[in-house]
Amino acid sequence: MPGTNLTREEAQERARLLTVDAYEVDLDLSGAQEGGTYRSVTTVRFDSAEAGAETFIDLVAPAVHDIVLNGKDLDIAAVFRDSRITLKHLRAGANELKVVADCSYTNTGEGLHRFVDPVDEQAYLYTQFEVPDARRVFASFEQPDLKATFRFTVKAPSGWTVISNSPTPEPKDDVWSFEPTPRISTYITALIAGPYHSVHSSYEKDGQSVPLGIYCRPSLAEYLDADEIFAVTRQGFDWFQEKFDYAYPFAKYDQLFVPEFNAGAMENAGVVTIRDQYVFRSKVTDAAYETRAETILHELAHMWFGDLVTMEWWNDLWLNESFATYTSIACQADAEGSKWPHSWTTFANSMKTWAYRQDQLPSTHPIMADIQDLDDVLVNFDGITYAKGASVLKQLVAYVGKDAFFQGVQAYFKAHAFGNTRLSDLLGALEETSGRDLRTWSKAWLETAGINILRPEIETDADGHVTSFTVLQEAPALPAGAKGEPTLRPHRIAIGCYDLDAAGKLVRTDRIELDVDGERTTVPFPSGTARPAVVLLNDDDLSYAKVRLDEESLRVVTEHLGDFAESLPRALSWASAWDMTRDGELATRDYLALVLSGIGKESDIGVVQSLHRQVKMALDLYAAPEWREAGLNQWTEATLAHLRAAEPAGDHQLAWARAFAATARSPLHLDVLQSLLDGTQEIEGLVVDTELRWAFVQRLAATGLLDEEEIAAEYERDRTAAGERHAASARAAQPSEEAKAEAWASVVESDKLPNSLQESVITGFVQTDQRELLAPYTERFFTAVKDVWDSRSHEMAQQIAVGLYPSLQVSQETLDATDAWLESVQPSAALRRLMSESRSGVERALKAQAADAAAATA
Numbered sequence: 115m116p117g118t119n120l121t122r123e124e125a126q127e128r129a130r131l132l133t134v135d136a137y138e139v140d141l142d143l144s145g146a147q148e149g150g151t152y153r154s155v156t157t158v159r160f161d162s163a164e165a166g167a168e169t170f171i172d173l174v175a176p177a178v179h180d181i182v183l184n185g186k187d188l189d190i191a192a193v194f195r196d197s198r199i200t201l202k203h204l205r206a207g208a209n210e211l212k213v214v215a216d217c218s219y220t221n222t223g224e225g226l227h228r229f230v231d232p233v234d235e236q237a238y239l240y241t242q243f244e245v246p247d248a249r250r251v252f253a254s255f256e257q258p259d260l261k262a263t264f265r266f267t268v269k270a271p272s273g274w275t276v277i278s279n280s281p282t283p284e285p286k287d288d289v290w291s292f293e294p295t296p297r298i299s300t301y302i303t304a305l306i307a308g309p310y311h312s313v314h315s316s317y318e319k320d321g322q323s324v325p326l327g328i329y330c331r332p333s334l335a336e337y338l339d340a341d342e343i344f345a346v347t348r349q350g351f352d353w354f355q356e357k358f359d360y361a362y363p364f365a366k367y368d369q370l371f372v373p374e375f376n377a378g379a380m381e382n383a384g385v386v387t388i389r390d391q392y393v394f395r396s397k398v399t400d401a402a403y404e405t406r407a408e409t410i411l412h413e414l415a416h417m418w419f420g421d422l423v424t425m426e427w428w429n430d431l432w433l434n435e436s437f438a439t440y441t442s443i444a445c446q447a448d449a450e451g452s453k454w455p456h457s458w459t460t461f462a463n464s465m466k467t468w469a470y471r472q473d474q475l476p477s478t479h480p481i482m483a484d485i486q487d488l489d490d491v492l493v494n495f496d497g498i499t500y501a502k503g504a505s506v507l508k509q510l511v512a513y514v515g516k517d518a519f520f521q522g523v524q525a526y527f528k529a530h531a532f533g534n535t536r537l538s539d540l541l542g543a544l545e546e547t548s549g550r551d552l553r554t555w556s557k558a559w560l561e562t563a564g565i566n567i568l569r570p571e572i573e574t575d576a577d578g579h580v581t582s583f584t585v586l587q588e589a590p591a592l593p594a595g596a597k598g599e600p601t602l603r604p605h606r607i608a609i610g611c612y613d614l615d616a617a618g619k620l621v622r623t624d625r626i627e628l629d630v631d632g633e634r635t636t637v638p639f640p641s642g643t644a645r646p647a648v649v650l651l652n653d654d655d656l657s658y659a660k661v662r663l664d665e666e667s668l669r670v671v672t673e674h675l676g677d678f679a680e681s682l683p684r685a686l687s688w689a690s691a692w693d694m695t696r697d698g699e700l701a702t703r704d705y706l707a708l709v710l711s712g713i714g715k716e717s718d719i720g721v722v723q724s725l726h727r728q729v730k731m732a733l734d735l736y737a738a739p740e741w742r743e744a745g746l747n748q749w750t751e752a753t754l755a756h757l758r759a760a761e762p763a764g765d766h767q768l769a770w771a772r773a774f775a776a777t778a779r780s781p782l783h784l785d786v787l788q789s790l791l792d793g794t795q796e797i798e799g800l801v802v803d804t805e806l807r808w809a810f811v812q813r814l815a816a817t818g819l820l821d822e823e824e825i826a827a828e829y830e831r832d833r834t835a836a837g838e839r840h841a842a843s844a845r846a847a848q849p850s851e852e853a854k855a856e857a858w859a860s861v862v863e864s865d866k867l868p869n870s871l872q873e874s875v876i877t878g879f880v881q882t883d884q885r886e887l888l889a890p891y892t893e894r895f896f897t898a899v900k901d902v903w904d905s906r907s908h909e910m911a912q913q914i915a916v917g918l919y920p921s922l923q924v925s926q927e928t929l930d931a932t933d934a935w936l937e938s939v940q941p942s943a944a945l946r947r948l949m950s951e952s953r954s955g956v957e958r959a960l961k962a963q964a965a966d967a968a969a970a971t972a
Contacts, residue, residue, distance in 0.1 A: 118197050120246065121487045122427055125257040128169055132255065133161040134262040139252045142269045143307055147237045149228055151176060151216040156253040158211050165206035170198040172249035172256040173215060180214040197249060213253040221868035222907045223376035225250030233333035233834055238308035240372040240387055242380060246488050248300040256300055259426045259534040263294040270307050277306045279383045281366050297532045299424050304382035306370050313340040317351045322361060327368040333834060334393045346407045350414040353449045359524040363422045373835055374870040376909050378409045381416030395836065396805035399765040401720035404454045411442035418527060426534040428491040432481050433537055436503025456681050460720045462655045463685040465501040470660060470693055472497030473565045475954050476595035477947045481506060482537060482560040489944040492908050505658035506559050512606045512656045514548035521547040555604065562601040564592045568651045569662045580645050583637040585630050595950060605630040609637060610653030610683060611646035619679040620648060650683055661690050672708060676715025685721055692728050695736060698961045701969030702737040706745055710752055719765045726773040734882040735924060736962035741970060750777045754786065762799020771800055775809040784817055804832055808840040816847035816881050839874040846878030849887060854879065858891065861914060862898050869909060876917035885922050892920040892928065896935045903945045915945060919952040924959040
């Protein structure tokens with residue numbers, strides 16, 4: 115990581131010593147069209163608690179010209195080293211520091227990112243500062259609890275627009291002078307500059323008026339559905355302001371769709387940046403719109419939880435992200451007029467499966483992680499921080515009651531506005547409003563790692579009446595290398611009882627809600643009641659646990675999974691089946707049979723698309739190698755049949771077209787793909803638009819049916835940034851030694867590619883049908899990865915370390931090679947974690963393959 119790695123102890127000491135008042139940041143971006151460096155002038159005013167004290171301020175810059183502390187010029191060579199400027203002999207009380215430096219534009223999505231659009235050849239800039247990258251643009255005390263006001267002044271090229279946290283002023287001589295912000299943290303400040311296209315509106319309610327803006331590059335303007343984005347945003351304003359009982363805390367709200375963004379979006383105060391792939395150039399399914407809406411609402415929730423009230427240190431990053439995730443889903447589910455009242459189904463099917471996977475890795479950690487330094491937090495944006503945390507918050511809401519939960523949140527915002535907090539501040543507020551003691555709950559759920567398994571134990575008499583019903587709770591051993599001990603936890607769950615109705619639908623006939631604690635919990639089931647066809651633990655998905663079905667329920671679900679009348683119990687059953695497959699409890703061939711028997715009845719398009727991804731992953735990684743190709747052919751035939759049978763022009767037709775493109779393999783399949791691409795064959799209602807064309811092109815390139823000249827011709831049809839990424843991926847996907855060598859060299863042996871192109875090349879390089887071709891790169895990966903990690907920025911290095919790990923080489927040899935590398939290289943904790951996680955994936959695949967092979971002989 116460029117720059118010194120700030121530790122928690124250093125941050126605590128600096129926060130004890132300093133109170134930061136205000137920054138004035140003056141940037142000269144007038145040469146941004148040409149790139150290179152830009153002048154950064156920072157003036158910061160702060161108080162010191164002690165006379166004569168010493169501290170430091172953070173800055174990553176290739177050149178520093180002046181450092182002036184309290185009117186005295188400091189010796190730059192003596193005080194500036196790596197990313198720190200040492201500040202000695204501070205005054206007690208007020209101090210003033212001025213730093214003049216040259217800072218660098220980046221192409222990694224960190225700091226001030228510069229992108230040139232191939233359509234208009236104009237440069238577009240935006241900042242991304244979380245976690246420690248404001249210091250790449252201006253000198254700053256880079257930690258969340260040293261809040262201050264920020265006044266930005268920016269000189270930009272003529273014709274550009276500059277957007278920041280404060281309302282956009284009228285420029286004078288191409289200089290944009292912004293009013294100071296409220297007190298906020300460094301990591302949520304932002305600047306976006308360029309000839310961006312914009313659409314403006316406002317949020318109006320009960321005398322409140324908040325200016326709203328949406329921005330994108332002009333080359334995407336024709337695809338920008340601003341009215342839809344504004345509608346979701348207004349829905350969020352209504353819901354959050356009611357639930358939080360606190361008016362939106364900033365002067366305006368802009369959303370900017372920016373290029374080459376590493377994450378989904380970023381909650382900069384009043385000026386959210388969002389990846390511009392969310393401006394859809396081609397037809398997408400409703401699931402994509404739902405995901406975009408959740409992202410919009412997630413970032414809007416952060417304006418209160420994260421920006422108005424901010425964590426003291428990164429230990430509570432989970433609470434920041436989990437709260438935004440929980441409330442964004444709850445808003446989609448509950449807000450009046452929402453298009454996605456089924457959003458908890460999506461959550462159960464996607465976010466929860468991410469959490470369950472993360473929680474079974476050797477890097478599993480308590481939700482409230484022990485963050486020692488910046489390296490720790492940079493790899494902690496994971497399924498536990500987001501999805502497990504949100505799942506546990508959902509259970510907390512069930513535990514204390516929804517009204518009490520939001521009353522506590524309201525008190526929390528009022529008490530800590532524009533300040534910093536710890537978890538105990540929120541829990542204290544919730545204890546006040548709910549009357550519950552949350553210390554035991556917090557210790558069990560937030561301070562321990564690992565997952566629980568819940569199983570029903572049901573006994574019946576000769577007439578099929580239930581005589582006893584018990585919920586068994588297990589705490590499996592944590593993965594090798596994980597810290598902590600297995601823990602049984604208190605769960606608030608619902609139990610659903612389902613029977614087949616006259617129409618053949620599985621409908622809920624009874625619901626029991628109770629607390630489950632310890633190894634055995636007796637369920638108060640009425641004596642003499644007939645046993646339901648299906649007993650579903652954790653119905654309504656209130657808690658966070660792996661759930662298993664009893665033998666009779668599993669038999670009925672296997673025959674009727676697609677017949678649940680409601681989407682959520684279907685999603686929970688699908689998720690349980692997928693988890694069993696990953697755990698080697700359900701053979702891949704049996705999982706495929708289950709999906710093929712039920713997916714045609716699945717109405718939720720998000721679930722359908724998840725099943726597509728999961729089946730492909732199971733076949734590629736978890737199927738016995740000797741059966742894999744047969745299974746893939748069976749799946750491919752099914753995707754083509756469903757594509758042809760799907761309702762013309764509907765979401766399911768598009769989803770099946772993409773699933774078919776991802777797996778087409780036989781000459782017949784590939785001929786269909788080629789014919790759809792060149793238009794010699796058509797399927798009623800299927801429009802082979804720009805993005806679908808690229809999906810077909812990439813599969814045909816990966817199977818050797820399109821060469822460089824044909825890929826180049828496709829790029830000529832779509833000479834855009836997206837087209838450039840797709841073409842790079844298609845070239846890297848070609849099944850030749852030359853294509854692989856060129857792709858490898860461009861990523862590993864050179865650092866010239868920007869973040870988005872590097873990611874595309876890696877995606878194309880790793881093709882599941884090319885194991886033998888990729889096998890020689892296993893040794894090359896282990897030889898190169900440490901140097902890559904030490905020499906690249908965090909985002910770029912992580913792409914390579916995770917993306918190029920030999921995950922397809924599922925063998926004991928890969929495990930041994932990883933172990934030998936870990937032993938000999940002794941990597942940093944962050945890199946060790948990523949490599950251990952990848953190793954765990956190979957180990958899991960080996961176990962699942964053995965289970966699948968055993969099923970063939972059973």
